[in-house]
Amino acid sequence: RKEVEQDPGPFNVPEGATVAFNCTYSNSASQSFFWYRQDCRKEPKLLMSVYSSGNEDGRFTAQLNRASQYISLLIRDSKLSDSATYLCVVNLAAGNKLTFGGGTRVLVKP
């Protein structure tokens, strides 16, 4: 089993709709969680950190479920510019190794 797993998609989303997807992680000792965005094999860029209580940044909402060992990302009112691959990242405090999921591709269409 991979340490961090994501549905590769693509998620085809009508403009203005809401899309949500999850990322599961296998190591219960994982400490930090992030969502990154990557466009066309350019470098990944931090979208948002994921906090235990859940957090929101504009149209983006991230949630952490430690009991079931997954994090989620929800995008409201999708824009064409939201089309990208969204990477889930998990950091084990011990060893400080950032482990990436394979990414979820989102395609927002007019």
Added chain:
Amino acid sequence: TAGITQAPTSQILAAGRSMTLRCTQDMRHNAMYWYRQDLGLGLRLIHYSNTAGTTGKGEVPDGYSVSRANTDDFPLTLASAVPSQTSVYFCASSDGLRAFFGQGTRLTVV
């Protein structure tokens, strides 16, 4: 601000030749990483370094070596390149939580 810089941005390399991919950061981050990204496989960790003078193996270390003589530089060396090492290579550094990426090196081994 430069952040994290990789060189070269792209390279075509003959099989059997050696090559060093350069990575430099000016953020004084302790942790640095090398990933490769292949279509359908996401980002895979090659090697990492938690601090100057230490390195560790990631998920796919075979055929690669790294060194961390100082905080700023983390070069990745391919001693004898093979076609399966054709990939996009990303270097990253971390402030202990978030990772920041270089723009990537596109390497083709022929």
